[in-house]
Amino acid sequence: MSGTPPPGETSTDASPPGTALTRPPLPEIEVIVPNFKRRLSGVTATIARLVPIQADRIALATLGPGLPDGFPDVGIPGLLRLPRSRPGGRPRVWHARRNTEMIGGLAAKHILRKRLKLVFTSASQREHTWLTRWLIRRMDAVIATSERTAGYLERPATVILHGIDTGRFSPPSPAERAALRRDLGLPAEGFLVGCYGRIRAQKGTDVFVDAMLRLMPQRPGLRAIVMGRSTSKHEGFERALRDRVAQAGLSDRLRFLPEVPVDAMADRYRMLNLFVAPQRWEGFGLTPLEAMSCGVPVVATTVGAFPELVVDGVTGALVAPGDVDAMAQAAAVLLDDSAALSGASLAARQHMLDSFRIEAEAEAIIAVYRSLLDA
Numbered sequence: 001m002s003g004t005p006p007p008g009e010t011s012t013d014a015s016p017p018g019t020a021l022t023r024p025p026l027p028e029i030e031v032i033v034p035n036f037k038r039r040l041s042g043v044t045a046t047i048a049r050l051v052p053i054q055a056d057r058i059a060l061a062t063l064g065p066g067l068p069d070g071f072p073d074v075g076i077p078g079l080l081r082l083p084r085s086r087p088g089g090r091p092r093v094w095h096a097r098r099n100t101e102m103i104g105g106l107a108a109k110h111i112l113r114k115r116l117k118l119v120f121t122s123a124s125q126r127e128h129t130w131l132t133r134w135l136i137r138r139m140d141a142v143i144a145t146s147e148r149t150a151g152y153l154e155r156p157a158t159v160i161l162h163g164i165d166t167g168r169f170s171p172p173s174p175a176e177r178a179a180l181r182r183d184l185g186l187p188a189e190g191f192l193v194g195c196y197g198r199i200r201a202q203k204g205t206d207v208f209v210d211a212m213l214r215l216m217p218q219r220p221g222l223r224a225i226v227m228g229r230s231t232s233k234h235e236g237f238e239r240a241l242r243d244r245v246a247q248a249g250l251s252d253r254l255r256f257l258p259e260v261p262v263d264a265m266a267d268r269y270r271m272l273n274l275f276v277a278p279q280r281w282e283g284f285g286l287t288p289l290e291a292m293s294c295g296v297p298v299v300a301t302t303v304g305a306f307p308e309l310v311v312d313g314v315t316g317a318l319v320a321p322g323d324v325d326a327m328a329q330a331a332a333v334l335l336d337d338s339a340a341l342s343g344a345s346l347a348a349r350q351h352m353l354d355s356f357r358i359e360a361e362a363e364a365i366i367a368v369y370r371s372l373l374d375a
Contacts, residue, residue, distance in 0.1 A: 204278030
């Protein structure tokens, strides 16, 4: 099992499709960022949003599928031709985020004899498998995506929280919000609450649905969206939720929408008044950051890095996982008090500007690279 969380974050600020980045000449490459997963996942999207920023600051190449066209991919042939070290015998950095990528880095170092310094980013918040622990011990540096994640590691780690592209994820004007809603056939006015991500018990989608079913009968102007997809293993779970909503006679007000490409995600947040992150387990979870960057307050559970992201009572609220009553009550406090909702919206946006810009994340990671390259 990988040391990163299972895939499921569909909402990530990856770079726009078609981003053209220049790959440095092979001898000059300082950093290799592998991505050994073809399908979209939170890890892949993290790489996709960071690489365009980091490639402007350090000679970087990617390796593997699943990234936007135009990324500076070195390819397997390029890796094989890569000089064993940089000019002067200096090393390169290999930055892994999955077990397979740590294994790839060790193979490149010990079998292909490339001079590499190996970095691993961990987002997991549970005990690692023996294989992951064995691999991590062989890394030259480890990054943790939260303090809680660092607590599961058996060695020191540099904690670097994820950041957000606050320019692309930005608050809408009232007219823009109304237009976005009309495009989906939703009323331009009234409160709209969203829950985005994979539809499964681990993500707490059922808790969100039950909380909304409790709030809607007394609030005729309230509507909600579940957006994402369920894999074949969880299709029955989604059908049961849809049936529950239909039996309550609220299918027209609590809608299930398909996931959208990453470059369309910002607008899905911008149409909301409130976002709910109901996860029962999470490694990090970018959705609260993306929502708050768009000026949308967040009700989140106390799992993953959420307590390090959401300021309880300021940018939204934190509740225990699986607690439908607490989730409904926290949402009601904001939905029933326009001044509180407006204040949380402003505070959420400012919190992102102050503490969670993606440029700061990129620079902090590059600082880890430099410490290894200059050692």
